[in-house]
Amino acid sequence: MSEALAEDAERVEDDLSASALLASIRAERDAENTAAARQLELAARWADLHPPESIHSAAAFTLPGSEHEEPIAGEGCPLVAEFCVAELGAELGMSSVAAKKLIGHALELRHRLPRLWRQVQTGAVPAWRARSVAETTIHTTPALTKDAARWVDAQVAAVAGKIGPAQLDRLVAETIKRFGLAAPDPAADPEDGYLSVDPRHATLNDQDVHYSGTMHFEADLDLADALDLDGALAHGAALQKALGSTESLNVRRAKALGDLARTQTALDLHAQGSTTDTRGQDGLPAAREVELHVHFDAAFVKDGAVQTIFGPTGRLEERQRLVLLNQVKAWCADSRTKVTIRPVIDLNAELSAPGYEIPKSIREQVALRDRTCTFPWCTRPARSADVDHVVEYDHDAEAEGRPQRGPTASSNLACLCRFHHRLKTFTAWTYRVIAPGVFEWTSPHGHHYLRDRTGTRRLDDAGDPGEPPERP
Numbered sequence: 211m212s213e214a215l216a217e218d219a220e221r222v223e224d225d226l227s228a229s230a231l232l233a234s235i236r237a238e239r240d241a242e243n244t245a246a247a248r249q250l251e252l253a254a255r256w257a258d259l260h261p262p263e264s265i266h267s268a269a270a271f272t273l274p275g276s277e278h279e280e281p282i283a284g285e286g287c288p289l290v291a292e293f294c295v296a297e298l299g300a301e302l303g304m305s306s307v308a309a310k311k312l313i314g315h316a317l318e319l320r321h322r323l324p325r326l327w328r329q330v331q332t333g334a335v336p337a338w339r340a341r342s343v344a345e346t347t348i349h350t351t352p353a354l355t356k357d358a359a360r361w362v363d364a365q366v367a368a369v370a371g372k373i374g375p376a377q378l379d380r381l382v383a384e385t386i387k388r389f390g391l392a393a394p395d396p397a398a399d400p401e402d403g404y405l406s407v408d409p410r411h412a413t414l415n416d417q418d419v420h421y422s423g424t425m426h427f428e429a430d431l432d433l434a435d436a437l438d439l440d441g442a443l444a445h446g447a448a449l450q451k452a453l454g455s456t457e458s459l460n461v462r463r464a465k466a467l468g469d470l471a472r473t474q475t476a477l478d479l480h481a482q483g484s485t486t487d488t489r490g491q492d493g494l495p496a497a498r499e500v501e502l503h504v505h506f507d508a509a510f511v512k513d514g515a516v517q518t519i520f521g522p523t524g525r526l527e528e529r530q531r532l533v534l535l536n537q538v539k540a541w542c543a544d545s546r547t548k549v550t551i552r553p554v555i556d557l558n559a560e561l562s563a564p565g566y567e568i569p570k571s572i573r574e575q576v577a578l579r580d581r582t583c584t585f586p587w588c589t590r591p592a593r594s595a596d597v598d599h600v601v602e603y604d605h606d607a608e609a610e611g612r613p614q615r616g617p618t619a620s621s622n623l624a625c626l627c628r629f630h631h632r633l634k635t636f637t638a639w640t641y642r643v644i645a646p647g648v649f650e651w652t653s654p655h656g657h658h659y660l661r662d663r664t665g666t667r668r669l670d671d672a673g674d675p676g677e678p679p680e681r682p
Contacts, residue, residue, distance in 0.1 A: 246337035260294035325367035335371030
């Protein structure tokens with residue numbers, strides 16, 4: 211009985227045995243590597259079709275912000291027309307930044323790492339391994355010369371691309387020394403290096419926010435300052451414990467550092483013995499005024515009085531992370547924290563203003579509605595983007611008695627990061643509004659993309675591109 215069960219376990223719905231299934235998986239992986247190698251070759255050919263000479267617009271020489279030639283790989287690789295990466299990225303369903311990286315890797319391999327390039331094309335080395343080498347040789351500091359890159363190429367190709375990240379880093383470091391690329395570094399001298407470089411810094415690692423709502427902060431201080439700070443943190447931690455805190459020493463020290471940043475003492479001691487004005491405030495300025503944009507779903511319940519019940523989790527616009535309601539309550543509960551409650555904005559309301567300038571209230575609505583740059587597959591935050599008039603504002607309409615065809619209104623505005631704003635302004639890319647926050651983009655080669663709050667999808671294979679989609 212057990213042997214029969216074991217035999218059945220080795221089979222799947224299409225009746226493949228375990229060994230046949232492994233062989234099928236291996237064949238699919240080989241096909242995937244072949245397709246990735248072919249994609250690199252085609253990306254390089256796309257770059258060939260868009261040299262700097264293809265920038266034929268006279269605006270490129272007269273208007274700031276227009277298209278220019280772009281170095282996207284190392285020394286010795288051809289330059290490309292800057293905006294060519296956008297259409298390739300849209301067609302592949304990736305951001306313009308990812309498309310730029312793909313083209314850059316292809317050019318780096320073809321022109322500076324030719325042995326590795328040939329191994330990719332013959333299937334000896336998978337494309338992803340070769341791309342990791344290309345990424346390193348493109349962005350090495352100091353930059354590798356063409357001869358230095360060729361030397362790295364020879365070393366990597368000799369082991370058929372099996373080199374790991376640590377070995378690659380050591381190889382690049384050796385190459386920099388071998389070719390004398392690094393400038394003299396007086397700081398490397400243990401005797402007098404400290405005279406050439408000041409190691410003091412205070413750095414917040416704001417790219418890595420922990421799910422617990424914490425961030426990493428590190429610093430190098432003067433000896434006296436470091437000892438003073440350590441003493442202040444020890445005192446603050448001891449004071450919190452004496453006042454009843456049951457948290458760990460590390461937590462109390464971290465909170466004491468926050469107290470120093472807000473010029474407050476532990477557990478609201480600043481309120482004891484202070485003089486207050488008629489409003490019950492101590493007259494000191496708010497210590498915490500960090501601006502965060504947090505969105506929670508809310509339900510309204512009527513039980514004798516209207517109550518608002520917020521969901522337990524929300525969305526933090528800064529770095530697009532989830533945040534717990536209890537974390538926000540804790541941040542707001544700290545003394546001398548300035549809390550501003552902004553009114554709820556109807557994202558479907560049509561707001562408008564006279565003239566070309568966009569008021570802050572409309573900017574806020576459009577940023578909340580769009581969330582990110584509205585170009586296909588771009589994820590840059592809307593708050594750091596430009597707000598664009600989808601239909602160009604006619605600056606002469608009023609003076610010449612014409613109706614304004616591009617009004618400053620919610621239905622004619624969209625968030626575009628600076629790169630894609632320039633792309634829309636200086637190339638044949640066009641877009642139109644389908645519904646609030648829903649846009650249809652058309653590429654220079656006639657491909658259509660729909661962008662809404664759920665993301666981007668191609669329209670060329672989804673029926674009539676002009677057919678209005680369902681409201682998100």
